[in-house]
Amino acid sequence: xxxxxxxxxxxxxxxxxxxxFPHKLLMGPGPxxxxxxxxxxxxxxxxxxxxxxxCSVMDDVKAGARxxxxxxxxxxxxxxxxxxxxxxxxxxxxxxxGDVVLIAKNGHWGARAADMAARHGxxxxxxxxxxxxxxxxxxxAAAMAEHxxxxxxxxxxxxxxxxxxxxxxxxxxxxxRDCLLLVDTxxxxxxxxxxxxxxxxxxxxxxxxxxIGAPPGVSPISFSERAMxxxxxxxxxxxxxxxxxVELANYWGxxxxxxxxxxxxxxxxxxxxxxxxSMLAEETLEVCWERHLRCARLLWRxxxxxxxxxxxxxxxxxxxxxxxxxxxxxxxxxxxxxxxMSKHAVEISGGLGPTAGKVWRIGLMGYNAxxxxxxxVLKVLQEAITACKM
Amino acid sequence: xxxxxxxxxxxxxxxxxxxxFPHKLLMGPGPxxxxxxxxxxxxxxxxxxxxxxxCSVMDDVKAGARxxxxxxxxxxxxxxxxxxxxxxxxxxxxxxxGDVVLIAKNGHWGARAADMAARHGxxxxxxxxxxxxxxxxxxxAAAMAEHxxxxxxxxxxxxxxxxxxxxxxxxxxxxxRDCLLLVDTxxxxxxxxxxxxxxxxxxxxxxxxxxIGAPPGVSPISFSERAMxxxxxxxxxxxxxxxxxVELANYWGxxxxxxxxxxxxxxxxxxxxxxxxSMLAEETLEVCWERHLRCARLLWRxxxxxxxxxxxxxxxxxxxxxxxxxxxxxxxxxxxxxxxMSKHAVEISGGLGPTAGKVWRIGLMGYNAxxxxxxxVLKVLQEAITACKM
Numbered sequence: 001x002x003x004x005x006x007x008x009x010x011x012x013x014x015x016x017x018x019x020x021f022p023h024k025l026l027m028g029p030g031p032x033x034x035x036x037x038x039x040x041x042x043x044x045x046x047x048x049x050x051x052x053x054x055c056s057v058m059d060d061v062k063a064g065a066r067x068x069x070x071x072x073x074x075x076x077x078x079x080x081x082x083x084x085x086x087x088x089x090x091x092x093x094x095x096x097x098g099d100v101v102l103i104a105k106n107g108h109w110g111a112r113a114a115d116m117a118a119r120h121g122x123x124x125x126x127x128x129x130x131x132x133x134x135x136x137x138x139x140x141a142a143a144m145a146e147h148x149x150x151x152x153x154x155x156x157x158x159x160x161x162x163x164x165x166x167x168x169x170x171x172x173x174x175x176x177r178d179c180l181l182l183v184d185t186x187x188x189x190x191x192x193x194x195x196x197x198x199x200x201x202x203x204x205x206x207x208x209x210x211x212i213g214a215p216p217g218v219s220p221i222s223f224s225e226r227a228m229x230x231x232x233x234x235x236x237x238x239x240x241x242x243x244x245x246v247e248l249a250n251y252w253g254x255x256x257x258x259x260x261x262x263x264x265x266x267x268x269x270x271x272x273x274x275x276x277x278s279m280l281a282e283e284t285l286e287v288c289w290e291r292h293l294r295c296a297r298l299l300w301r302x303x304x305x306x307x308x309x310x311x312x313x314x315x316x317x318x319x320x321x322x323x324x325x326x327x328x329x330x331x332x333x334x335x336x337x338x339x340x341m342s343k344h345a346v347e348i349s350g351g352l353g354p355t356a357g358k359v360w361r362i363g364l365m366g367y368n369a370x371x372x373x374x375x376x377v378l379k380v381l382q383e384a385i386t387a388c389k390m
Numbered sequence: 391x392x393x394x395x396x397x398x399x400x401x402x403x404x405x406x407x408x409x410x411f412p413h414k415l416l417m418g419p420g421p422x423x424x425x426x427x428x429x430x431x432x433x434x435x436x437x438x439x440x441x442x443x444x445c446s447v448m449d450d451v452k453a454g455a456r457x458x459x460x461x462x463x464x465x466x467x468x469x470x471x472x473x474x475x476x477x478x479x480x481x482x483x484x485x486x487x488g489d490v491v492l493i494a495k496n497g498h499w500g501a502r503a504a505d506m507a508a509r510h511g512x513x514x515x516x517x518x519x520x521x522x523x524x525x526x527x528x529x530x531a532a533a534m535a536e537h538x539x540x541x542x543x544x545x546x547x548x549x550x551x552x553x554x555x556x557x558x559x560x561x562x563x564x565x566x567r568d569c570l571l572l573v574d575t576x577x578x579x580x581x582x583x584x585x586x587x588x589x590x591x592x593x594x595x596x597x598x599x600x601x602i603g604a605p606p607g608v609s610p611i612s613f614s615e616r617a618m619x620x621x622x623x624x625x626x627x628x629x630x631x632x633x634x635x636v637e638l639a640n641y642w643g644x645x646x647x648x649x650x651x652x653x654x655x656x657x658x659x660x661x662x663x664x665x666x667x668s669m670l671a672e673e674t675l676e677v678c679w680e681r682h683l684r685c686a687r688l689l690w691r692x693x694x695x696x697x698x699x700x701x702x703x704x705x706x707x708x709x710x711x712x713x714x715x716x717x718x719x720x721x722x723x724x725x726x727x728x729x730x731m732s733k734h735a736v737e738i739s740g741g742l743g744p745t746a747g748k749v750w751r752i753g754l755m756g757y758n759a760x761x762x763x764x765x766x767v768l769k770v771l772q773e774a775i776t777a778c779k780m
Contacts, residue, residue: 004676005558006585009460011671012453019450019664021443023435031436031657042432042658045413046421046605048737053411060409063402070399080607081471081632084653088632116631168395195396209654215436217470217607217656239629241506242471242478261742263474264599266607267421268432269659274409281401286394347438352651 028349064277083207097121102149108160108353131161157188162324171200213366418739421599454667473597487511498743547578552714561590603756
């Protein structure tokens, strides 16, 4: 063997051991378990990132995202990153330094969007209601009148608190004021009725690892014509090359030009997303929404039957996909979570951000949204609480 | 079934068809084929993004990246995106508006880095040699003296031209001038000797889908202490939340604090990257480097035996992983590429950026770097050229 100029440092021993871990039932706010068909798709051989067959997979993903979002937007694609990447792609393309951005904050995701918008130079204004509550249309109208934002952010499924924000009328408010409407549907899409075009939404994104049932790593996003006109009228360049929607739209075949190499898409993750979207299309949105609501109602009743309280009192404002359960006095929330995992390999999750330490969060998403799983998680939770009374 | 406020638009028919495509031998500049063990890892069940078992997978990836880069840098991790995401993560964390950034440009990747640095407000200066040539240490020293950059970018494996940039001495130049050294090893890492620490490199990144043999979607990156000190001393916030290395370092357990939720890592892709890095550690870097060089030499001799010319005349400056073959007069390069694919399901690639239309590029990376594949690609290329003489 050749002598190299330098000597090579040996690898850590841990790398030489086989990869292994237990199978878990992921009943937290995501990722949730993937259907076997989706996992199997990831074991398919790789294609090149501009091969005709791969472009066809991308076209399937576009069609699936359009269906899931209920939009006809030409610029509908998947960002090559996780849900946070899609949030950043939305914000960095729309926001320019000095723009007034209104954030409706009733949990963790509003706070995260505010941070991202501030990093991109926005003048961030917020309206706030406590976690577990949602905004009225009057709340939003008043804030828009006060702040005159050029972009308003609303989280449809606030997974930190288990709320689902009603969106009827918000799009009209924004259009009347030349404001774009950005909606986060990471935790909600496919699990509750949503109609991007009919609701007048300008930018919307979701994650792969929730209802769609694919692993995290690629995230559907859609931009309206109004949103793309705003991008075209920017005074400053989009800071990010990786998330530049004009470049992405070309690579995804959303514009009239031939597809150019922009970056190498995550090939295997795209297969998985395609299969997840395909399964959603086969089931149909209506049936999938009904399934999630039916399972959620079963869970909510079961939780109340255990003598526990749901954080979101108003049933109409509850997110079917993520349920927040108030941790009762005298119970160590973390020990309960650990009990469920160590004894049963079942994940339930603690709170996040403003709800940390105050709630457990139980996810019912995609493949995991079944009555059998509801019964299992209720049984495991009951046992854990009994075992962990302080 | 409930009546919804809006009516649902049906999905496109294409989504309801099964996912299928041919197996291909990917002998372009990447992605290359993954070993079966890596693909199988992606079919393993999902874990949560902060589960102990998943943190252990991340720790394996850190160890593997440290080994592959030959670095002891604490902040060594994988960005949740493809190679372009790693390039952007490197640039957006280091560059502040007004910084002078020197880009050594001898192909597509220098141009791409220049674009990204400009988007982040850098005052970009370039030194240029034609594709197929590399920079001398004197070239780089002179440019540094002229421009006094705070960051210098060099591409180790310039895959658009098939060159490998010698790096000996560049780190010392940078240290003498308080300049950070950023090196792109997307196309080269694992395929040729590389020693990040010994060479005095401050930021280095690579892709998963080249020698490491995992699908694209997660990209190893490493920051030296000098680089992290520069990040800590920034006057402005890092624009990107998703790529903020201080946040990433915490999530990856590279700092002293408990791991916080930053984003949901691409779970399946991380399994695959772990297995790819593990296989590299098992083979050892020295053996892997030798294998790539042996196969490359076989390819180079075979190309010359076909009467074809290599773009890079100086053998010491040739990249073992990607070989650029000059398209001879009277041959339609694109028809050759199409012939190889349509008749044999073998990918060879055209040029990129400044080499587009002028060269074919043949990749020998990771799992695909075998003598059998060299013989196959030579045979297929010879047949295609004969068939496509104009």
